[in-house]
Amino acid sequence: MKFKVDKDKCIGCGACQAICEEVFKIKDDGFAEASKEEVKDKKIKEDAIEAMKGCPTEAIEEDKEKDEKAD
Numbered sequence: 001m002k003f004k005v006d007k008d009k010c011i012g013c014g015a016c017q018a019i020c021e022e023v024f025k026i027k028d029d030g031f032a033e034a035s036k037e038e039v040k041d042k043k044i045k046e047d048a049i050e051a052m053k054g055c056p057t058e059a060i061e062e063d064k065e066k067d068e069k070a071d
């Protein structure tokens, strides 16, 4: 499972990073970016999904295009 952040929607609040810093990082431009790595660890995946649901602007979504080889 992979995630992506729509920078047009992101307001840089940092909530996603606070919930799941393994996947989401606030970059120098002030907006969040999702890891390009496949998220395999169950706990990290759960945290990332929680972060996705908790994003106040719904800027995070599952990146299905890059997810073809997922389990």
Ligand code: SF4
Pocket: 005, 009, 010, 011, 012, 013, 014, 015, 016, 017, 024, 031, 032, 054, 055, 056, 057, 058, 059, 060
């Ligand atoms: S929670 Fe949403 S709005 Fe806040 S930094 Fe993360 S992606 Fe951006």
